[in-house]
Amino acid sequence: MSEFLQLALSLAIIIVAAKAGGWLAGRLHMPAVLGELLVGVVLGPTVVDLLHASFLVDPKLLEHEIYDLAEIGVILLMFIAGLEVDLREMRHAGRVAVLAGLFGVAVPLIMGGLAVLPFGYRGGEAIFIGITLTATSVSISAQTLLELGVLRTREGIALLGAAVVDDVVVILLLSIFLALTQAAGGMGSVAVVIVRMALYIMLAGVVGWFVLPRLARWVDQQPISQGLTALAVVSALLFAWAAEVIGGLAPITGAFIAGVCLARSPLRHKLEDKVGTLAYGFFVPIFFVSIGLHTNVREMGSAGLLLLVVLFIVAIVSKILGSGLGARLGGYTNRESLRVGVGMVSRGEVGLIVATTGVVQGVIPEEVFSVVVILVLLTTLVTPLMLRAVFAPAADAKSGAAA
């Protein structure tokens, strides 16, 4: 079998497995992402160890290629996340969303950073683990609320807004963290870091805000086959590249900014559709499975297990406390605030993206990555259950009124 055929077969196995896992999870009323991740863990060294299967000609090359395709998946996911940032809608959700988002970042950051100190993680590592806990993936909560018929309540709308604020702040935190840790050489290099960041953000702002939407409209009118799709992919890749090379930031920051800039375009929905086809039909399943390929649950010792338990508790408590406090300060009742807080618990793909970035940049060790992967799995698992519990009375009342 040629080297290309080993790639073709591996990709086919990975995509089928991911989609089957997602489908099965859905049948069991679980979030699809849970199934896709679990399938990845099964295909990884924990059980099957696909990357060391007997049919492989060149496992090293294959591993490289799969991880690079997964990275493109991450870039596209962050681009889509950016596309979903509607600044007008954010103003709509208003003060509550901003407060719930901000406190939903601050409390997990502090609690997470402190919680790992007894485990011997210090400085940068501790802060980065804290940052990993600040992420939120609201798609699972939104799906659950939709099923319960309570997505268009006050809590639901605040939740959607808060998740966007959370995304923006996490990306900002991550960027600043990475930029500063790379400037370990004192004040002079801190100045360089700040200048580079400013330069990139200025450049990306001007190009993204003024040029990109116009370019998108123009390209869409030209007789170029899939011109708009190509433009979206290229701008995500180029903004990602420039974020690191010019700005010293993480590539995902660039992809996110490209998405936010194109969210202004009237072609936004077409872009979501096109890039979504590329992302969810090919690259994102590869990303989800590749996470499992990185993870070895069997190598997690008792220390890792203890860390997992502690972080799991901190992850849940800190989000409910933080986002709940934010919502309360924004004028929501205790019950409403609790619901908003619970809806923010799931870390989902954003948590994984942050953790992956940490491993790639060498900020957190592999064993912490495995813990974070399982942590994300667990928070994703419990969020729908907890949401159903705290929304139960409202959902009952609603279906009673409808009957």
Add this chain to the structure above:
Amino acid sequence: MSEFLQLALSLAIIIVAAKAGGWLAGRLHMPAVLGELLVGVVLGPTVVDLLHASFLVDPKLLEHEIYDLAEIGVILLMFIAGLEVDLREMRHAGRVAVLAGLFGVAVPLIMGGLAVLPFGYRGGEAIFIGITLTATSVSISAQTLLELGVLRTREGIALLGAAVVDDVVVILLLSIFLALTQAAGGMGSVAVVIVRMALYIMLAGVVGWFVLPRLARWVDQQPISQGLTALAVVSALLFAWAAEVIGGLAPITGAFIAGVCLARSPLRHKLEDKVGTLAYGFFVPIFFVSIGLHTNVREMGSAGLLLLVVLFIVAIVSKILGSGLGARLGGYTNRESLRVGVGMVSRGEVGLIVATTGVVQGVIPEEVFSVVVILVLLTTLVTPLMLRAVFAPAADAKSGAAA
């Protein structure tokens, strides 16, 4: 710059260049594929030599990755070509299409094979160069006829049908050729080759014809994000993989069969749309440019130039003679037959795919590949011009009648 970022930047450059080249060609009333290929030649060793640019960390790995992505592009292109094979529509075009298709393959195969004998190419090489000349890409002719307003004439419809027949026969020829050359060890291995081919075709037939369309309908109804897209990609990859590993055939044959089988599905247009987004928005531009990255025009000596001139003349004359003869035998007038023959001249992407397969399988040397690439460029360049010339009176009459 990390290894992933070199890939991101290279892909961005390649996709932008391809799309810009295609757009520019369109502005000059040339086929888009011409521009995309020329841009590839410019980015290749002939001018820029992108794969040895100074920003690269690991050129070897990058080259591998780009060629593998290009191969996925080829697989998707052949899958789409298969999707366009409508067996009912083929019956519609009828006898003329079949005759024009068959003779349009036979004459170039024989003339091409004979023409390279004086250049010292023998046996398998000569036959394979002949096979390369049998390809036809009708999209450029269809586009030209559409512009002239004569696509829905007798000639236009025969042309579309003949091109599909051509595709099927070329794939068949290529498959048999590759299978037989790999069975160089006498009658025993010829039997093995035939058994393997039969086994694969039986398997692919049963799975593709009965299972795939049902599976597609089922997947499309499930709550799987981009499930249909993923199914299409996976079946193209798996059929391609099995074609070589089980059947001893070229991977593209498998992708083509998967497409033909799914062409029966009522979801055909949705599949074309989804896979088209993936293909033309990402993978196919990479394929077109990668061809230029393989090609070095500067290294083509006077022998190569002579070969090019001879093959160019043979390519044009043999197609017009062959397809024209077929159309004439099918009952068309001389003028109509000439028009059908001229419309089949362009080799386009199918010729390139055949040539790429030849290089990958080691059947033709690199220098022949460069000649074929330029040959494809030239036939693609002259076909619209020749079509306009032979259709001029009809188009004039038509616009006269319309006025």
